[in-house]
Amino acid sequence: MKPVLLDTGVVVALLDRSERHHPQCADVVTSLGRPLVTCEAVIAESCYLLRNLSGAAEAVLENVARGVFLIPFQLSRAATPVRKIMRKYSDQPADFADACLVHLADELNTGEILTLDRDFAHYRWRKTRSFQLLIDLE
Numbered sequence: 051m052k053p054v055l056l057d058t059g060v061v062v063a064l065l066d067r068s069e070r071h072h073p074q075c076a077d078v079v080t081s082l083g084r085p086l087v088t089c090e091a092v093i094a095e096s097c098y099l100l101r102n103l104s105g106a107a108e109a110v111l112e113n114v115a116r117g118v119f120l121i122p123f124q125l126s127r128a129a130t131p132v133r134k135i136m137r138k139y140s141d142q143p144a145d146f147a148d149a150c151l152v153h154l155a156d157e158l159n160t161g162e163i164l165t166l167d168r169d170f171a172h173y174r175w176r177k178t179r180s181f182q183l184l185i186d187l188e
Contacts, residue, residue, distance in 0.1 A: 052160050053085040054184065055151050056119060059166030061088075061096040065106045071166055071185070078164065078185055086164070089123035089154060091147035128153050142169060155181070 063075040079086070093110060100106035113119045125132070128150070135149040144152075148169060155161050155175035162182045163170055170181045 051084055052162070053087040053120065053158055054082055055155060055158075055160065055163040055165075056086045056088040056092065057151060057163060057165035057167055057170070058092045058095040058099065058147060060164040060185065061092065061110060061119070062099050063166065065096075065100055065109050066103055071187075074185060075164070075166075082184075085120055086118065087120045087122055087154060087158060089121060089147065089150040090125070091150050093119070093121070095147055122158070123150055123154050125150075128157075131156070139173065142172060144169065144173070148173065 059071070060075050060079075063069040063071040064079060066072065069075075093114060096110045097107040100110065110119075114121060131153050132146070132149045135152045136144060136146070139149070148167070151163065151170075152173050152175055155163070159176075161175045161179050162184055164184050165181075166185060166187065168187065170183060173181060175181065
């Protein structure tokens, strides 16, 4: 079963019921029934953004501990390719977490992503492949 990449905005929307995309994100994740993979940068961003919502940051870590959010990414192996991705998109607002997810797409051979970040419409995995954005923001 092919995994789906998971970005920060969706993690935040899943755990913050007041977030306007919460219902849509929860519905999509529930209907997928596939492994959700991400990286430590997404987990760190999510915990930071949820820091003022009681118990939410702990819930992020609980989802990692329970294997709901899988983290196959290892920066010590990926630092060089992630640096190249960041350089490639230096003219766009590509942050570290985005670059890690682009690299993870290459590693796992999947461009399916749960994101609220429209920048992924411009990023490419395997140099030329477009990401498949699984959440419709229209």
